[in-house]
Amino acid sequence: MANKTEKAEAFVTEITPQSEDFSRWYLDVVRRAELADYSPVKGCMVIRPYGYAIWELIQQELDRRFKATGHVNAYFPLFIPESLLNREAEHVEGFAPQVAWVTRGGTEDLDEKLAIRPTSEAIIGTMYAKWIQSWRDLPVLINQWANVVRWEKVTRPFLRTTEFLWQEGHTAHETEPEAEEETLRILGIYKECCESALALPVVDGRKSESEKFAGASRTYSIEALMGDGRALQAGTSHNLGQNFAKAFGIQFQARDKSLQFAWTTSWGVSTRLIGGVIMTHGDDSGLVLPPRVAPYQVVIVPIPRGNWQETVLPRARELRDRLVGAGVRVMLDDRDAYTPGWKYAEWELRGVPVRLELGPKDIEKHAVLAARRDTREKQSLPLDGIEARVGHLLDDVQQSLLARAAAFREERTTRAHDYAEFVRLMEGRPGFVIAPWCGSAACEAAIKTETQATLRNLPLGSPAPEGPCVKCGRPAEGEAWFAKAY
Numbered sequence: 131m132a133n134k135t136e137k138a139e140a141f142v143t144e145i146t147p148q149s150e151d152f153s154r155w156y157l158d159v160v161r162r163a164e165l166a167d168y169s170p171v172k173g174c175m176v177i178r179p180y181g182y183a184i185w186e187l188i189q190q191e192l193d194r195r196f197k198a199t200g201h202v203n204a205y206f207p208l209f210i211p212e213s214l215l216n217r218e219a220e221h222v223e224g225f226a227p228q229v230a231w232v233t234r235g236g237t238e239d240l241d242e243k244l245a246i247r248p249t250s251e252a253i254i255g256t257m258y259a260k261w262i263q264s265w266r267d268l269p270v271l272i273n274q275w276a277n278v279v280r281w282e283k284v285t286r287p288f289l290r291t292t293e294f295l296w297q298e299g300h301t302a303h304e305t306e307p308e309a310e311e312e313t314l315r316i317l318g319i320y321k322e323c324c325e326s327a328l329a330l331p332v333v334d335g336r337k338s339e340s341e342k343f344a345g346a347s348r349t350y351s352i353e354a355l356m357g358d359g360r361a362l363q364a365g366t367s368h369n370l371g372q373n374f375a376k377a378f379g380i381q382f383q384a385r386d387k388s389l390q391f392a393w394t395t396s397w398g399v400s401t402r403l404i405g406g407v408i409m410t411h412g413d414d415s416g417l418v419l420p421p422r423v424a425p426y427q428v429v430i431v432p433i434p435r436g437n438w439q440e441t442v443l444p445r446a447r448e449l450r451d452r453l454v455g456a457g458v459r460v461m462l463d464d465r466d467a468y469t470p471g472w473k474y475a476e477w478e479l480r481g482v483p484v485r486l487e488l489g490p491k492d493i494e495k496h497a498v499l500a501a502r503r504d505t506r507e508k509q510s511l512p513l514d515g516i517e518a519r520v521g522h523l524l525d526d527v528q529q530s531l532l533a534r535a536a537a538f539r540e541e542r543t544t545r546a547h548d549y550a551e552f553v554r555l556m557e558g559r560p561g562f563v564i565a566p567w568c569g570s571a572a573c574e575a576a577i578k579t580e581t582q583a584t585l586r587n588l589p590l591g592s593p594a595p596e597g598p599c600v601k602c603g604r605p606a607e608g609e610a611w612f613a614k615a616y
């Protein structure tokens with residue numbers, strides 16, 4: 131038994147402690163929890179079943195919200211003819227360094243190169259130009275779940291890969307205020323979904339001109355803070371104005387019979403959110419998953435005493451069936467080849483929110499021992515009404531993870547009153563530093579060069595700036611949130 135316990139411990143210590151090397155820790159968790167693996171294609175990852183199950187749950191959460199707000203799903207081609215991609219000048223300039231091209235089909239060179247979509251504004255805009263004729267055709271509210279390719283030099287699983295999965299919404303509207311309303315509605319959905327499903331507190335705000343999407347009028351983002359004090363852009367929503375409508379000829383006859391260009395938006399979140407969940411909640415034992423996106427919310431480990439397969443196992447199966455019946459995602463780990471200690475370490479590593487240990491003594495007491503992954507607290511739960519008790523426990527874990535992440539962000543958010551203080555606060559990886567900013571790209575660029583911090587966004591509903599621009603001393607345009615970011 132001692133030998134087996136030692137093995138279980140050695141197994142867990144395969145993960146580098148966060149305090150030693152956060153980046154190493156992250157890669158260890160991704161690999162050991164079997165979320166993703168490197169592939170023979172440089173910069174591309176394989177999302178393994180456990181990682182993909184998390185993505186499916188995130189998809190469901192978002193898809194439900196998109197549909198509830200009138201959006202529908204469709205699918206557009208992977209390839210974009212070069213001439214289409216080139217239509218919006220800023221857009222093509224922004225993406226050019228990252229576009230992968232197909233130049234041959236079979237044995238023949240193509241007359242026109244085909245881009246592998248880095249994003250789909252060009253192909254979708256072209257189709258919208260065909261479909262939209264009159265104000266009666268508006269709004270068009272389409273989303274697609276797809277893969278995109280952006281050639282990356284430095285990659286990291288989930289956070290930055292050459293091919294990644296995402297959703298991209300593309301909408302067209304009759305008026306500018308409607309497009310702005312849509313852009314902000316989606317930003318609100320992203321924020322609410324991140325906070326309630328992923329337990330990721332995010333700052334929602336407007337990007338600076340230099341950080342906005344290539345071709346957009348305005349870009350908004352949600353920004354999360356990771357466990358190492360770096361920020362992660364977790365989603366973006368763009369008001370494209372009439373830029374893309376003009377480039378792709380999306381015109382409609384208005385109510386007054388005049389010919390007008392449509393107002394369009396686009397918005398997306400990606401598998402990057404999985405990276406955000408790992409780095410926000412994980413600890414030195416591995417992954418910690420919020421129940422709402424956990425492939426298994428509960429793992430049941432039967433304690434093998436005596437003829438446990440006749441005594442304990444049937445009760446464990448009964449417990450599983452009751453919980454499954456109540457809509458809980460359950461794994462009953464009845465494998466004979468592993469000890470309970472090994473199983474505890476394994477499921478902790480994989481971030482299962484609640485573990486239920488069931489042995490002969492628990493059965494005698496008509497109870498089960500519950501252990502939470504987040505706090506490691508253990509309590510005996512009566513089997514009477516276990517469905518509701520487990521439901522409450524999962525809700526509590528979900529709420530606690532959000533509260534813990536929000537408290538962490540609070541602790542790691544400071545305010546700089548002058549530039550010397552800003553520079554001093556930005557040493558290491560402090561989290562967010564709030565400072566007044568004049569709106570100039572020059573100040574933003576100088577701050578980036580001198581401190582490595584980027585302007586994450588200007589939060590919606592921020593109070594008036596407390597003083598002049600932290601960099602140049604001219605009047606400030608707003609309160610900007612800066613951080614070193616992924």
Ligand SMILES: [Zn+2]
Pocket residue numbers: 567568569570573599600601602603604
């Ligand atoms: Zn300035």
